Amino acid sequence: MNGVQTAQASLCLDLADEAATMDLAARLARLARVGDVIALSGPLGSGKTAFARAFIHARTVPSAGYEEVPSPTFTLVQTYDAGDAAIHHFDLYRLSHPDEARELGIEEAFTDGICLIEWPDRLSERLPFDRLDVALEHGDQEDARTVRLTGHGAWSDRLSAAFAEASRG
Numbered sequence: 378m379n380g381v382q383t384a385q386a387s388l389c390l391d392l393a394d395e396a397a398t399m400d401l402a403a404r405l406a407r408l409a410r411v412g413d414v415i416a417l418s419g420p421l422g423s424g425k426t427a428f429a430r431a432f433i434h435a436r437t438v439p440s441a442g443y444e445e446v447p448s449p450t451f452t453l454v455q456t457y458d459a460g461d462a463a464i465h466h467f468d469l470y471r472l473s474h475p476d477e478a479r480e481l482g483i484e485e486a487f488t489d490g491i492c493l494i495e496w497p498d499r500l501s502e503r504l505p506f507d508r509l510d511v512a513l514e515h516g517d518q519e520d521a522r523t524v525r526l527t528g529h530g531a532w533s534d535r536l537s538a539a540f541a542e543a544s545r546g
Contacts, residue, residue, distance in 0.1 A: 386533040387525060388540050394520040398424050398513075401524065402431035405509070408535055409436070409491045411462045414505050416497035419513035424522050428511065429466050429493045433457050436464060436491075454481050456490070463490035469499035478503065507531055 392398045409415065415432075417425040430446040436459040446455070448468060457464045465486040472478060478500055486492050487505055497504050507530030514523045528536030 385527055385529045386537040387527045388536060389523065389525045391516060392522040392524060393516075393518070395424070395427060398428055398522055398524075399431035402428045403435035404539070405511075405526075406432045406435035408539055409462075411490060412488055413532070414487060414492045414494065414508035416504060416508050416510045417493060417495045417513070418497060418510065420515070423513040423515055425495045425513060426468075428513065429495065432493060433459075433464055433466065436462070454483075454486075456486075459491070465490050465492045467492065467494045469494065469496040472496075472499040475499065475501045475503045509536065 390401065392401060405415070409432075417428060419425055426448045433446050437457055446457070446466075453468060453471065455466045457466070463486075465483075467478075467481065467483065467486075469478060483492070483500075483503075494500070494504075497510075509532040510525070510527040510529070512525040512527070514525075516522050526536055526540070528534075
């Protein structure tokens with residue numbers, strides 16, 4: 378296959394409300410490991426930051442003091458200590474070129490923690506192949522969302538195993 382990496386699994390879910398989105402984020406947080414990249418895409422207001430916030434809350438202990446998990450829109454990255462891993466929450470909306478992400482320490486974050494990346498398209502080819510894509514879209518109701526999960530590389534098997542029952546339904 379000329380070195381092309383193609384292993385992937387995909388699953389589409391309808392989420393009735395914000396609580397369902399938070400539950401999905403918590404479920405994926407339990408599956409995440411050091412070195413994982415989770416790429417959050419979707420239009421403005423689709424729930425990327427709410428998903429990241431729920432993911433971070435699920436991985437951190439209440440005593441860590443992360444009641445507030447602000448969007449890193451202006452700081453571009455926020456880092457949280459989750460005990461067993463650092464969680465790096467990137468918002469790349471304001472980047473004009475993929476090379477600007479290097480200044481944020483993104484390459485180190487890919488190996489030493491778990492990366493949640495909003496606006497991953499800003500990385501272009503610098504986005505690692507081995508990742509979980511979480512594409513959020515507005516649903517039929519105000520708080521409803523449709524999400525497509527696409528696991529690439531190692532995430533392909535993990536996603537398939539974790540959601541085997543959901544995909545049969």
